[in-house]
Amino acid sequence: MQFEVNKCDSAFDSRCEGKTKIPYTRTKWDEETGGGLNSPREQINEKTSWIDGSFLYSTSEPWVAALRSWNRGMFTENDDIAGYPPLNSRIIPLINPAPPHIHKLLNPERLFSLGDPRINEHIGILTIGIVLFRWHNFQANKIANEHTYWSDEEIFQAARRVVIASLQNNPDIFIKLEKIYEDINTLDAYVGGMLETTDAGMGELFKLIILDQFLRLRDGDRFWFENEQNDIFNKTEVEEIRKLRLSDILRAVSDINPSEIQDNVFKFHPNDPCPQPFQVNATGLERCIPMMRYDYFSGNEVTYIFSIITLGAIIPLLCVAVARYLIIRRRKNGVSLIEMPKIIKKEPEQTNRVSNCSSDSNSLSNSSVSRLYVDADIVNGKFKMPAIEWLSDNFCRSVNFQLDLSTGDILIKKPRSKTILRKLNIAKSSQVSLTTTDPNSKSSYGPFMLISIPKNYDLVIRLHDDKDCRKFMKCIEDCLKKFDTPLIVQFRQNDALLESAETKEKRQRKLDKFFREAYSRSFEDPKLSDKNVDYDESLSHSTLGIKISKAEFADALGMKVDNHFVERLFACLTTKNEDVVDFDEFLQFIKKFAHGSQKDKMSILFKMCDSNGDGKVDREEFITFIRQIMEPAGVKMEYHVRLLN
Structure with missing residues (x-):
């Protein structure tokens, strides 16, 4: 989403161009979800999904360790400002730091250090963070006085449990709600919820969503303070926490007279002792410096001129040197001297040809194809070759192909790494189908190899040239002969080969339709079926026949x-x-x-x-x-x- 900035805005559009927009990400989700009924969109919790006070305690033990005083279970306080967390002198990483050219204007160590890197972005979050910071130290000091023999760790964790329980205790959220829509499928939930909002607060939809979410958080959290089976709090302590309100915390951690704070700090009623003194505004805050463009060229004109002259002389020489190196390398490999023979001659009346390795009469070792095989370099019983794995029309990746001839294991590895991206075994299969690019194809891309193994989605890789293709096929055949596994070899045009590949993405789409249709027919609900698909005879066989x-x-x-x-x-x-x-x-x-x-x-x-x-x-x-x-x-x-x- 993008928000338009008002024309001639003093901070973001000082030139009055009227084209400035502020990018905004509404929410992040797992891109592998949301593809259908059986895979609803899953939101990503980058930190934690629990009500665990992580913006105070962080989700990282090294982070919270840097905030602790290691004395009486308390957080370290600011040396200059009592009751406040220390400034970020330890350079704990924060989200949205100032750009490099702003560092010379503002000290990055002027910000407070708490458990969440976003704590300094919003004054409201910072305020509640400081309140809970003081609430933890208040509880730690109280526990240390009651249990003088406890260690620092025991005191800290006990105070931490009380603070988290204080956050979880929110009785106002559990209210009775009424159903407002007969059919909400016709209205976007977010838009409808915003339209329900009034001066009195949020409407029924958002209340229901928040209620449902808090119920799930409560019932699914085994550390919830009301869970009697986790032995964190006894019944008496649970009742005390239930009576706790935010006004009690503010009275405990501030110097405000207790009679000057109303019990419900979220609403003001007539005769309450604490009216709002003024509307919150930016008065007194440091000036916001927007992410404006910065002229790095200013003051560096001479350096820029000499850099251009140097690069203008070096880059052409470097290009010539690289080109000469590549020519010498190709000559050493004999690429320009030896014409690569074709894998097989194309028969004019046939577009797809099949050879069966399991038949002696049609064995590849006796065919015209096998006479053009090239022996590959086998090291320790393993054949290795760089390749490009084709995953879909929009995604390919460089990989290292490895075949263990003794076991039949195929490993697809990440280049310059030991990370295994995929593992297959061709020895234990009932048969292996190998489809390669027709050698007479006019495609400018290198030969593709499609390996099909029952109960696995297909592996499609692109090799460097025909020579690598012959090495690859020779190794596959030699390996399968050891295990008496049949090999089917086919030749196709690139487009037909890639279209026939049963990739993971294609397989997932078929499975989604498979489950959709099964649930639709089982529960006799047409809404569960895919409305965008017409199940003709061919599609029904390809999807429901899997x-x-x-x-x-x-x-x-x-x-x-x-x-x-x-x-x-x-x-x-x-x-x-x-x-x-x-x-x-x-x-x-x-x-x-x-x-x-x-x-x-x-x-x-x-x-x-x-x-x-x-x-x-x-x-x-x-x-x-x-x-x-x-x-x-x-x-x-x-x-x-x-x-x-």
Whole structure:
């Protein structure tokens, strides 16, 4: 989003151009989400999603350690201004620092140091931060006096728990709400919520959203102060925290007379002792210096002239030297002396040709293709080659391809790094399909290689030239011969090759349509189906005819593939094949949950618990099943298992 600046604004449009805009990011989200019904958009919490006082305590232990005094569990206070946090003399990184040319005008160490790098951006956040800073030291001093034998760490953490509980205690947010819209699908939520806002405050929609969010934060936080099972506070302490109000904190940490602060500091009523003295404004604040353009050329004219002269002489010489080096290198490699033979001659009546390595009569080693193979450099039983991996029409990346001929493992690695981007195994597959660019193709791009392995999305890489292509194919064939794995080789035009590639992105789109249609038919709700897709015969076969693997099923659930719950649920889905699930199997399973009888549902649950298939569910099977369900949510079962013992 961009906000237009008023023409002739004194700070941002001093030249009266009327073109200045301030960029603003409304929210950040995970770009891998939001693609459909099964993948709603997930917002990104860059710091923390909990109400944990992180703007005071930070989310980094080294950060909060730099703020502590390590004495009586207190934060370090400012030496010059009592009751305030110290200035940023330790140069803790802050968000939106002043640009380099402003550093000579303002001292970057003049800002306060608290747990959040944004603390100095807004006067309201800074104010509440200082209040809670004092509230922590107040609680620490109180706890240290009550428990003289406690260590600094015990006092600090106890005060920290009280401060966090004070933030979590917000009874005013839990109010009864009324439904305002019969159909909110016709109105943008943000626009509608803003239109509901009145002088009395926010409307019903935003109240409901905030209520729902706070309920989720409370119920999902195992450290919430009202959670009696975490043993952080006893019932008496919880009741004391519930009675705590912001006015109590202000009275405790300030020199204001307690009778001069009303109990509810958020609203002013007649006869309250503390009316608002004036409207908050920028009076008394230091002047805001906007991010204006800076003329780095001014005062450096002579240096600039000599730099241009130097660069004008060096760059042409450097280009000549690089060109000469490349020519010498190509001559050493024989590129300009030897004409690269074609992989195979193109047959005029055929556009796609297939060779089957599993057949002796059509074996590649006896074909015209294999006579043009080039032996590759094998080091320690591994074939390595730089390549470019093609992921989609808009994204490619440089990678290092590695094939272990002894195991059949293919590793796609990040250049100049040991990071493994992808791993495949061609030895354990029932067959491998290898599609390469037709050698008679007029495309200016290098040869593409498409490797298709069942139960995996395709790997598409682009090689440097035909010589690398022949080395690649030779190594693939030699490796598969050791494991008697069939190899299918095809030749296609680049466009057809890339179009046929079942990439991760294409596969994900098909899976999304797969789950959408399954849920739509199971729950008999057309709204769940993809309205933008017409399921003709070909599309229905390509989308609903696919089979999903256990790994893809686990990914759709957001769980690991080796999770016991995933394994048992997948075992209940499969009726024809243990490795994959087709659309009919998945549809029938969902229908049982949606419309099946109680007996059908209990039968599925029993089968999921019966891991050994003996028709009985013993105690260990039941505990293992429940534990595997709970652990992804962060719930530990050891305590409850001990009770069962």
